[in-house]
Amino acid sequence: MFDKDKIKSLEEKLKEWEEKRERKAVEKLGERQGLFETHSQIPVKRLYTPKDIEAFDYERDGGFPGEYPFTRGIYPVGYRSRTWQARQVCGFATPEETNERLKYLIEMGETGVTVVFDLPTNNHAIDSDNPLAEGQVGMNGLPVDTLQDMEDAFDGIDIVKYPVTLIARCPVMLFMLIAVAEKRGIDLSKLRGTSQLDFLTSYVANKQAIFPAPKEAFRYFVDIIEYLARNMPNWNPMAIGGYAHRDSGTDAVQEMAFMLSGAISYTQAFLDRGLRLEEFAPKFTFFMGCHNNFFEEIAKFRATRKLWARIMKERFGAKDPRAMLLRLHVQTDGNTLTAEQALNNIARVAIQSLASLLGGVSSLHSDSYDEAICIPTEESARISLRTQQILLEETGIADTIDPLAGSYFVEWLTRQLEERASKLIEEIDAMGGMPGAIESGWLQQQMDDSVNRYWDAIRKGERTVVGLNKYRIKEEIRVKAFKVDPSYERKQLARLKKVKTERDNEKVKSGLSSIQDAVKKGENIVPPSIEAVKAYATLEEIMNALFGDKVRAYREVIRARHRQIAV
């Protein structure tokens, strides 16, 4: 991009400036103490000049928006033609309460619905009447036991008009939504939406609770992807996650590498099964977090887009550009929020939202300021939505595409992140991809090391968290916490009991044994699973039919390793 002679003369001038001006000024004025490095430990210099990006080639490294390598965005007109989607998640209490809130959000102008499930459902795939679930039913999301719950949660909601996002790694949630659609007579090819289904992240972020070992679990997920590719062409089968890793403590480079390595492992497994790249790759979506280190986050989104495009083109030989697009949903990072002086989180969320949008992401969930304390109140959820509206409609940041391109620092940092993440991906490749990295415990160790590094710096005061290790005040938490009434648990248990009494148990039994037959014979597990769902078999019954004792056995392995790593 730059003339060689110009760079040479700049180099001389820079040296002169460093000696004559910079050094003297630092000697005279001193320099602020602190860690001048990004969250990913990339050292940050005092000044960046064209010299730092002399190898930068606009067409090779940047390119135009909507064109390879998509550094400047996946859409040709950026936010001018299509603003990002403001997507706030919803789910609590019982299916009936969640249904009311979903309808309210649609009335307020949401264009799609995003549902989150409670811990028994999502992290453990157990029913509400399992003793382990006591006290947790409906507390942090929608409880789902049988198809009845899904029917009630989506009652009166047009699931063709409003795309549904299921924040669930457990595939049974998707089977239930498919059953709802079929019972309504909807042609499955008309269903648009996204299922998270990224089971690889669950081993590390949720510490695995519902699947057998990764290599073994792949078989089931390949079945699902095959079914979706053939029957639901407009559905995004997988939201491949970096967020879960980031929120569990990784840095930006690790987040990129772990997410993309996951995507590589999935791609390879689906290709090995005989699926064509064009059948599934254009339908992948991705999900990252946005942390506090402003420029690193902006550079991260740009670098990740570029890296994914390169991987698809160079490694997998993708021809269709749609297979190279990183369609990215971002959520501001929950672990950056503090319970102390919680209103400060409004500023953090605004800055993280700004970084996400300057990074050109496709959709955004801005956290609510009270999320370090409780699930959002109506007011705090509205403020986070308004934050996005202020950014879009008052600041002008969405008026031009990728406005920070060409910044010496941002381009340099984009390159740094790309190179460092590539190296880490190579390391993971050598371990047999993500399954190998997880099964050996390497990934968990990386994550723990990163957490320790980060919090040591906070503990020593090298890294500041306002209100936490600096500017503390003696105050009580005055934020009014939203609480789910524990009586909803009883209501959900009664609902489950009613379904179990009224359903045809013979049908349930034969549905479950069809699943086990398919598992044994190596046939696709999706059609019998949907049939069992329609017979009102419960989540836990279906999961047991699919995975049986393999889950319990692997859970013990993971628990033992987890205890070992921690101390």
Add this chain to the structure above:
Amino acid sequence: MEKRKRVLLAKPGLDAHDMGIKLIARALKDAGAEVVYGGIYVTPEEITKTAVEEDVDILGLSFHSSTHLVEAPKIMKLLREKGRDDLTVVVGGCIPLEDVSDLKKMGVQEVFGSGSPLDDIVDFMIK
């Protein structure tokens, strides 16, 4: 030489937010305590069994998903039944202020909400 304090740390309930408890495990170890890490997803029965078997002095419980008022009473009851209500029990995590007195009433000695300085927690637990 003074006997090193033995601490059991565990996360009851179904959530996996264990960044905090693992940091505390390490800090306690660095400060000279013997730490038994019980891990995540552990039941009240498993926790009290380990506490007795390992003969610990202190039990630290971490909660993130609002189950402290469900799980903590069960654990306190089991400890009484096993004659180990002499244990110092400390609760930490996402704990609303209005629940602190309820926890203390059931015998929990101290509650450290999110953001409590690590050194304060270590000092209270082993010094």
